[in-house]
Amino acid sequence: MSEATAKPDLNDATRMRLQTTVVALSDTKLLLGYHYGEWTFGPPAIEAGIAACSMAQEEFGHTRLFNRILKREFEVEIDPLNDTRAPQAFASIAFLDKAFGSWADLVAANVVVDQALSLLVSAFSGGGFDSIARVADKMLLEERFHYAHAEGWVRLMEEKGGAPREALHDSLSRAIRDTSAFFGPPAHDAALVTAELKHIDDDALRQRLLDRLASLLAEPEAVGLTSGSRGWTLAEPLGWDDWDPARRRLDRGGPDAAILDELRGTKNVAFKTA
Amino acid sequence: MTDQVFEVFCRIAPGDPMSHIGTLNAPHIDLAQVYAWKIYDEEDWSDMWVIPRASIVSAHPANDDGAGVEGA
Numbered sequence: 001m002s003e004a005t006a007k008p009d010l011n012d013a014t015r016m017r018l019q020t021t022v023v024a025l026s027d028t029k030l031l032l033g034y035h036y037g038e039w040t041f042g043p044p045a046i047e048a049g050i051a052a053c054s055m056a057q058e059e060f061g062h063t064r065l066f067n068r069i070l071k072r073e074f075e076v077e078i079d080p081l082n083d084t085r086a087p088q089a090f091a092s093i094a095f096l097d098k099a100f101g102s103w104a105d106l107v108a109a110n111v112v113v114d115q116a117l118s119l120l121v122s123a124f125s126g127g128g129f130d131s132i133a134r135v136a137d138k139m140l141l142e143e144r145f146h147y148a149h150a151e152g153w154v155r156l157m158e159e160k161g162g163a164p165r166e167a168l169h170d171s172l173s174r175a176i177r178d179t180s181a182f183f184g185p186p187a188h189d190a191a192l193v194t195a196e197l198k199h200i201d202d203d204a205l206r207q208r209l210l211d212r213l214a215s216l217l218a219e220p221e222a223v224g225l226t227s228g229s230r231g232w233t234l235a236e237p238l239g240w241d242d243w244d245p246a247r248r249r250l251d252r253g254g255p256d257a258a259i260l261d262e263l264r265g266t267k268n269v270a271f272k273t274a
Numbered sequence: 275m276t277d278q279v280f281e282v283f284c285r286i287a288p289g290d291p292m293s294h295i296g297t298l299n300a301p302h303i304d305l306a307q308v309y310a311w312k313i314y315d316e317e318d319w320s321d322m323w324v325i326p327r328a329s330i331v332s333a334h335p336a337n338d339d340g341a342g343v344e345g346a
Contacts, residue, residue: 045277047298047309054312145308152305 014191017245018129019074021192024091024182024248025117026066030080031096031255032113033059034263038099039106051149052106055114058142065139069131080263081272087254094251095178099259104164107157108171111150112213116179118143119205123198154216172223176213177234180206181250185240207231279327280306284319292323 010018037056043049063080070076087097093113100106118140125136157168183206192198207230214220214232226235242250265272277299283292295314300306306324314322 045299047300047305047313051308051312054315145311148304149308152302152308156301156305 010195011191014195015074017189017191018197019070019076020091020246020248021120021189022066022070022074022132023076023078025120026063026070026078027090027092028096028113028117028182029059029066030063030263031090031092031259032109032117033057033063034259035096035100035106035109039103042103043106044103048103048153051145055110055146055149058146062139062142065135073131081265083260083264087257087260088252089247090254091247091249092255093178093182094249094253095175097251097253097255097259099256102167102171104157104167104171105175107150107153107168108175110146111154111216112172112175112179112209114143114146114150115212116182116205116209118147119209120202123200123202123205125199127197127199128195129197151216158216158218169222172213172217176210176223176225177238178249178251179209180234181238181243182248183209184245184248185243188243188245207233210234277301278306280310280324281327281330282310282314283323283325284314284317285321286317286319288320290320292321297327298324 033056036052036059040049040053040056043052067078067080070078093116095105095109095113100109121132121136121139121143124132125140127133154168157164183202186203187201189198189202193201210225210232213223214225214227217223220227220232221235224235225232238250240250242252244250244252261267278301280298280300280303281294282296282298284295285292298306298309298313300309303324303326306326310322310324
C-alpha cells in the first residue's frame with residue numbers, strides 16, 4: 001500500500017483501515033448502482049423505474065468520487081471497466097452479490113444498504129479526513145431522496161400486507177444481516193474515531209440503522225430483530241470469527257461473475273475506447 | 275392502496291410564476307415528492323410542488339358543481 005497524502009501522520013494500520021473503508025464504500029455503491037439500474041425496467045410503476053435509474057446514476061457518481069479519492073490519497077486505482085479483481089476480492093455487501101429476485105429485494109437494498117452507506121458517509125462529515133468530509137454533505141443531500149423513496153415503499157408494502165409484506169420481510173431479513181456484518185465487530189474502527197477521522201463508530205451506526213428500520217415496521221421481530229436494552233438488535237447475533245476486515249463481510253463469496261461482466265463491459269471489449 | 279394522480283408545478287427563479295410541468299402517478303404524497311424530483315429534474319428549479327389532482331377545485335363558473343378537477 002502506498003502512503004496517504006491527506007493524513008500523513010496516521011500509522012499504517014489506521015491508514016489501511018481508512019483505505020478499506022473507502023474501497024468498501026466504492027464497491028458497494030457500484031453494486032448498488034448496478035441493481036438500481038437493472039430495475040429501470042420491470043418495477044411495479046413507471047415512476048419507480050425512473051427513480052431507480054436516477055438513483056443508479058447517483059450511486060455511480062459517488063463510486064467515481066470514491067475512486068478518485070482512492071487514487072489521490074492511497075494510490076489505489078479502481079477502474080470499473082478495467083477491474084480485474086476476483087469476485088472474492090470485492091468489499092461489497094453480500095446482499096448485492098446476486099441478481100434481485102423481486103422488487104422487494106430492491107426496496108430492501110434501498111432502505112437497508114443505501115441507508116447504511118449514507119450513515120457511514122455521515123460519520124466522516126466534519127471529520128479530519130478532508131477528502132470525504134468536504135463532499136459528504138452534498139452526497140447526503142442527494143441521498144435524502146433515496147431514503148424518502150425507500151421509506152415510501154416500505155410503508156406502502158407494510159400497509160398492503162399479505163404476499164408483498166411477506167416478500168419484503170424476507171428480503172429485509174437477509175439485507176439486515178449482511179449489512180450488520182458490513183459494520184463489523186464492535187470497536188474494529190476505534191482507530192479512525194480516535195484519530196478524529198470519524199465522529200461516530202460503526203457499532204453506533206449499526207445501532208442507528210437497526211433502530212430506524214424497526215421504526216418503519218409494525219413487527220420488527222418479523223425481520224429478525226429483537227428489542228434490547230440498547231435498542232433493536234439481531235435476534236440471532238452474528239459471530240465475528242470469520243469477519244474479513246479488508247472486505248467488511250462474513251460471507252466469503254462475492255458478486256456473481258455475470259454481474260461483474262456487465263459492469264466491466266466484458267462483451268464489448270472490442271468497442272472500448274480506453 | 276391505489277395510485278393517485280399528482281400535478282407537478284415548478285419555477286426556475288424565485289418570483290417567477292409557477293408553471294405546470296407535468297403529472298405523475300403515486301400511491302401517496304411521500305412517493306409523489308420523490309418521483310416529481312426524479313422525473314422532472316431537467317432544470318435547476320428553485321421550487322417544486324406536487325398537488326393531488328383531487329385537491330384542485332375548478333373556479334370556472336361552468337364547472338360550478340363543487341367537484342375537484344377529477345370530478346368535473
